[in-house]
Amino acid sequence: MAFDIPGYINTAGRVQVDDLDLDAFAERPLSAEALRCLRYMSDVESHTVCYLRDVLVTPSHRDPDVTAFMSMWAFEEFWHGEAIDSVLRAHGQKADYDHIREVREAQGLKDRLAPIYQSIAANAIGDDFVAVHMTWGAINEWSAHAAYGSLIEKEQHPELTKLLGRIQRQESRHLAFYASQAKERLERSQRARSLARWVTERFWQPVGSTIQPVEETRFVLRHLLGDDAGAAAVRKIDEKVHKLPGMEGLNLVQRGVADFGAGVPVADTGAGRRGSRKRLIAGAAVVAGAAGIAAVRRRSAGSQA
């Protein structure tokens, strides 16, 4: 069933926090592990506008369905960060715009280059890039939903459950949009299927890992997904990814989690994959180069016809 975009944009909104009993955290604080995970989650949610910057320089910005969704998506994710920050502050932790500024400044040169290489690569690829973007988004939203679910289960704190349950309901709508768009776009283009498989297999990494220190990602993945229940949740995400056209058998999330020492090691499918931002830049350059050459060839073939 197609995603109801008018229905979504008319009902998207700030996650409700006004009725949360933040004093309950003074009586029964969350564990230190949960607070460390929440910090990571808040950093990722607050970084959404930067992810938005990186995709608005790609062909995704030409599709009004995508931009209608993304306008509301960024708004809702912003408030997820704010809501989690209120829980951190209730525990006496610093959670303000100075912290967000520190996270952004820590990204350094790679952050400044990201919109440039992403724009070159994605525009050279053309509309099939949007299928990659939607596939990537679906995997990340499924992952976020599972991470919040795990934290709810581990803490069993009524106020945290209330807040994260509401955030999860919004993540469910995000993942429904991305997954329906990905399915549709992958179904109609063999090139998009090959590209989405190739790009995600090599470059997809667990949510937040590109902006956080390795030890933070490792901690969060081990804490939230490192036990049997976590492994089952990760397998479930991979099963959903495998149902997308052309994405069968990748085990991306299981392998991504295992790369950080959480979960069970999964057999490699043989492709060179994953890596540092340097490899991502190199990969983007390769994709851009190949697509650029193909475009020039098509143009010169057209002019000769």
Ligand SMILES: [Fe+2]
């Ligand atoms: Fe979120």
Ligand SMILES: [Fe+2]
């Ligand atoms: Fe989301």
